[in-house]
Structures are given as C-alpha cells and as structure tokens.
Amino acid sequence: MKKLYRKVKSILYDCYCPICIGYWDEWIENGFEFEILKKVNIIGGGKRKHLCPNCGSPDRVRMIYSYLHSKTDLFSPKNPVVLLHVAPERQLLDIFEKNNNIEYYPCDKFNYGNNVQKADITQLQFVENFFDFLICNHVLEHIEDDAKAMSELYRVMKPNGIGILQIPYSISIKTNIENNEIRLPEERELCFGQDDHVRIYARSEYIKTLNSVGFKVSTSNPYSAHWDFNPKKLGLNKREDLFIVQK
Ligand SMILES: [Zn+2]
16 A cells, blocks of 8 residues: 555655655756856756755755665675765665664764864774765765875775765866866865865766776766666756775
C-alpha cells in the first residue's frame, strides 16, 4: 500500500527529496547571482531552484546521498566503516549519526561543537590510512592552499577508500580563476562569485591538482550512471558530474 502511495505521489509531483522523503511541486530558489558565475557557466553554484522546502537540502546533498545509496555500501556496510565528513551538511550528518555501522567523524574549522570536531583540512589530526570514506563538499574553493588540503585528505584515506570531493566548477575555462591578492569580500564576490571563495575551479585544473597529490579521479553523472533515484525528480543538474577520488 505504501509502495502504491509513493508511486502515485511520484507521478503527481515533479520533485522528490530522498533525504526527508518528501514530494514537492518545486524547489526553493537560492544562490548567488554575480555576473562572473554566468560568464563561466558555473556548475554547482549560482542562482537556481534547488533547496528542499522541508529539510533545506541543496541539490548537491541529494546528489551525494543518491550516489552513496546507489554505488557504495556506506548505508548498509557489512563491516563497520570510518567516515570523515568535512564541514558536514546537517541533512547528511543526521543520517550518518543514526547509522551504528558508521564510525563517524564530522569536522569543521569554524562550526564545531556538539559532535563536530574542530579540524583544519590543511593540517588534519588523524593518522594516515584511517578513513574508508571522505566527504568534502564545496569546501576546497574556500581554501588558499588547496593542494595541501588535498594531500592531507589523501594521507588520511585508506588505500581502498572512496572520497567525494565536490566543488563548484566551470568547463568554459581551461585554468582556475585565482589571485591571492584579491582578498576583500566585495572583490571576491566579483571575481569568484562569493565573498569567501578564493578561486573558480576549471574542471581540468581541478582534476590535475587532485592527481598531483596522488588521487585517482573518476566522475559520475547521475543522468547516465543509473543511480537508484531519478535524477530529474531530485532536481539534479544534467551538466553536474560528481568527483570521486581513490588512492
Ligand atoms: Zn528534503
């Protein structure tokens, strides 16, 4: 009966949030509108309708959830797994905390407290080869020495681990837009599209930097990779690939 009810709902509504199991007519509009973001055709950023009206999950959170649900055993591990979650999104944190098979390490440089540890990803306090999973979603574009952060993430990940290191990116540019002298929030808004971003990633340079610290990088697109949930219903961007790293 429940299955039939869900089927009818999914026909009636355009949007489905797998985080809070809710059906909606549309997502809430959110995001920045700076000219530079349009100019580089930013993917994973900019003003768009993407927030869940109930749990507030952005599109990238539903994307990561869908990938982890479909392609990994994180939610039903046969053995316990150790997970590092940098700058944890509340919606994912709530799910991970409830799962007894996940030894969970949510970390944040600024918003720590409760169960979230203080951590700087350019200098992590964990031993090498410690984590089975890493999730670091829309963080690296805030970090000046992003290669150092990547090498730290590489160091703490187990050799057979899986990392999701998502960033907003552009395929219209060949090299990153980056300048260490641009520091004022209003300058960063104009140049990088957000007052606390320090660069706009070119897809190709992002992959190159990840490779330079040792990561093997693959990408997965929810529209072609047959994940468990319908990407259109989840409000995912057809152009947005998920970046997956391995050691
Ligand atoms: Zn939701």
